[in-house]
Amino acid sequence: MKCRKCGGTAVINMRQHKLALCADDYLAWLPEQVQRFIEKYEMFTRDDRVLVAVSGGKDSLGLWDILHRLGYQADGLYIGLGIDGGFGYSDQSRELSERFANEHGLKLHVVEVEQTYGATIPELAVISNRGHGKPCSVCGLNKRYIMNRVAHDGGYTVLATGHNLDDEAAVLMQNTLNWAGGYLVRQAPVLPASRPGLARKVKPLCRIYEREMAAYTITRGIEYIYDECPHAVGSTTLYNKELLNQLEEKRPGAKLQFYLSFLQAKEAGLFSAKASEPDLHACDRCGQPTTAPGECSFCRLWDKVRGVKNLPDRVPASLVAPALSA
Amino acid sequence: MKCRKCGGTAVINMRQHKLALCADDYLAWLPEQVQRFIEKYEMFTRDDRVLVAVSGGKDSLGLWDILHRLGYQADGLYIGLGIDGGFGYSDQSRELSERFANEHGLKLHVVEVEQTYGATIPELAVISNRGHGKPCSVCGLNKRYIMNRVAHDGGYTVLATGHNLDDEAAVLMQNTLNWAGGYLVRQAPVLPASRPGLARKVKPLCRIYEREMAAYTITRGIEYIYDECPHAVGSTTLYNKELLNQLEEKRPGAKLQFYLSFLQAKEAGLFSAKASEPDLHACDRCGQPTTAPGECSFCRLWDKVRGVKNLPDRVPASLVAPALSA
Numbered sequence: 266m267k268c269r270k271c272g273g274t275a276v277i278n279m280r281q282h283k284l285a286l287c288a289d290d291y292l293a294w295l296p297e298q299v300q301r302f303i304e305k306y307e308m309f310t311r312d313d314r315v316l317v318a319v320s321g322g323k324d325s326l327g328l329w330d331i332l333h334r335l336g337y338q339a340d341g342l343y344i345g346l347g348i349d350g351g352f353g354y355s356d357q358s359r360e361l362s363e364r365f366a367n368e369h370g371l372k373l374h375v376v377e378v379e380q381t382y383g384a385t386i387p388e389l390a391v392i393s394n395r396g397h398g399k400p401c402s403v404c405g406l407n408k409r410y411i412m413n414r415v416a417h418d419g420g421y422t423v424l425a426t427g428h429n430l431d432d433e434a435a436v437l438m439q440n441t442l443n444w445a446g447g448y449l450v451r452q453a454p455v456l457p458a459s460r461p462g463l464a465r466k467v468k469p470l471c472r473i474y475e476r477e478m479a480a481y482t483i484t485r486g487i488e489y490i491y492d493e494c495p496h497a498v499g500s501t502t503l504y505n506k507e508l509l510n511q512l513e514e515k516r517p518g519a520k521l522q523f524y525l526s527f528l529q530a531k532e533a534g535l536f537s538a539k540a541s542e543p544d545l546h547a548c549d550r551c552g553q554p555t556t557a558p559g560e561c562s563f564c565r566l567w568d569k570v571r572g573v574k575n576l577p578d579r580v581p582a583s584l585v586a587p588a589l590s591a
Numbered sequence: 592m593k594c595r596k597c598g599g600t601a602v603i604n605m606r607q608h609k610l611a612l613c614a615d616d617y618l619a620w621l622p623e624q625v626q627r628f629i630e631k632y633e634m635f636t637r638d639d640r641v642l643v644a645v646s647g648g649k650d651s652l653g654l655w656d657i658l659h660r661l662g663y664q665a666d667g668l669y670i671g672l673g674i675d676g677g678f679g680y681s682d683q684s685r686e687l688s689e690r691f692a693n694e695h696g697l698k699l700h701v702v703e704v705e706q707t708y709g710a711t712i713p714e715l716a717v718i719s720n721r722g723h724g725k726p727c728s729v730c731g732l733n734k735r736y737i738m739n740r741v742a743h744d745g746g747y748t749v750l751a752t753g754h755n756l757d758d759e760a761a762v763l764m765q766n767t768l769n770w771a772g773g774y775l776v777r778q779a780p781v782l783p784a785s786r787p788g789l790a791r792k793v794k795p796l797c798r799i800y801e802r803e804m805a806a807y808t809i810t811r812g813i814e815y816i817y818d819e820c821p822h823a824v825g826s827t828t829l830y831n832k833e834l835l836n837q838l839e840e841k842r843p844g845a846k847l848q849f850y851l852s853f854l855q856a857k858e859a860g861l862f863s864a865k866a867s868e869p870d871l872h873a874c875d876r877c878g879q880p881t882t883a884p885g886e887c888s889f890c891r892l893w894d895k896v897r898g899v900k901n902l903p904d905r906v907p908a909s910l911v912a913p914a915l916s917a
Contacts, residue, residue: 441767442838442849444856504841508834512768515830519768526770535772537863 277480281518288484295481296331299469303335306454308467309423315339316421316464318412319365319373321358323482323489324427326365328470330487332425333369339425341366342415344408345377347385348400350495358490365487374419376411376584382567383576387496392573393566400496403566410563411584413553416464419585424464431475433468434520435505437527442505447543450536453528460545463554472521475506551580603806607844614810621807622657625795629661632780634793635749641665642747642790644738645691645699647684647816649808650753652691654796656813658751659695665751667692668741670734671703673711674726676821684816691813700745702737702910708893709902713822718899719892726822729892736889737910739879742790745911750790757801759794760846761831763853773869776862779854786871789880798847801832877906 266275268287275285286294302308309315315332319325319341332339343362348354359375366373379385384392386407390400416424433452440448454472458465470478482489497503512519545554548561555561560568564580571578592601594613601611612620628634635641641658645651645667658665669688674681685701692699705711710718712733716726742750759778766774780798784791796804808815823829838845871880874887881887886894890906897904 442845442852444849444852444861446856446859446861449861508837511834523768523770526768530770530772533772534863535770535775537860 313422315423318426321361321490327482328427341373414584418583428468429470438505639748641749647687649815653808654753667699740910744909754794755796764831
């Protein structure tokens, strides 16, 4: 297979784009694509301070690399979840994230959930008895909260996550299989900062295939953690990804078409205004926006844990350390 | 496996309902379910004259049997498509449909496309050059047109088709994979007669699994054509059915939940009014409702065929033979 631009040996063939590229041309092409989508969906400009949620995986490190190369002001946030899985998943993830930051001279905020709040995510899942034995639900809740808090405390205007097309299509598939109206209406490349205290959320990789991100980070020589989170095994998301891969195999581009036709249909007004924005107010305790009456889910979760573990009642004034945010 | 009602030997186990039943109890249970859905979705009453579209397959013959047993005024319509497939598909279908009608003393309208209009469906597909070598698109167009005409000409208030849950879920999956807004908004157990000349369309089996219909017709001793239409091989619908069967295998009831949550989301106002009813007007030639400007797609299709085959210009005044409609 030859590169369509220079005729050299191709490292990737993207059947859905009918495009094969060599290493150099691919490393130039992918950031151009991301730039195109940042502009198309009006995600942010070079004046914005962007916080990139970094997990040590190919998508988030690849995204950080791309944003940095494109000249954006992009700092990282690593959240330590305390997940071991028999191979030190969280430790490895942190190390790889820190190594990338150091090698590129980039600023990385680190929030360790256990040190900050008093328990690891797997402990939290057991104590809270949420998520049917899986920590994924409390993990998501904690990550969303902490990302938003750090963005707020650190004065970032935009929070960028590494969700790729496969992630977005799998979530869309799940929300469609259940016809979860509210989630469908809100799934988008950009979630505006609809309220003070809530960061604008963007997904610059939403149209990039998972394998394209893998090819990018490998070709670019970025070290990332290959393993999925050990708790993701058997998840609905992974199952939906397999289904979508079957469709893609049969008809290249099916995944992209599923996602893009969804965005187009929404743009064309398929959904009624009814199911759109939920009512938000400030949490009585931490002040973060929440749909729950009184305290937000995060505060209620940790109240429970503090009770069980006899932990002191601590709500950090800021999640951004002065030394780091300087 | 024992029948949950009488303890006898079960002939079917419906995992999604956690219900196993013996032959007698199943033959009583299924029509009760259909009756429940006819009422729930306000499909028709015993005062309505119902035209059942009959193909000779398990779903349509099973539906006709059930409606007859439930005491509805249900006549049949068989449309001869002229499909052979090497085993006389259409001939066999007609024979089985007529046999069922005779054995149950029911009235069956028969419209042979070739005799009435001058070409078989496979011929039509070739001449019209529609559907990328597959006759399915022209076949659907012809069936929809003829069903509607016969319902109108015969004074039927309701047109019932044998679409089962697997059919509906597969179509829903397709319309979702493409986010075909107009189709999504209009997919429903009942399509109202929104205009004079357009029959109210209902799908009383929309919540019955395909295998439940197979079990019903076999247990009831109804002879039906086992073969799929030879042109359906490799179709997107069959592929989507396989996908949904995988989901169902993993999580019994997934197919039903997909369809029901869709209906519920629609009922709850997920879709905007924008994408709903298309503008219809009477075809300049045959007078049937159409969205196309001037002549309807059916008339334009047959105009072309008459040109190619040098056929006389004939538009039947009525598709319901006086002798049959008496």
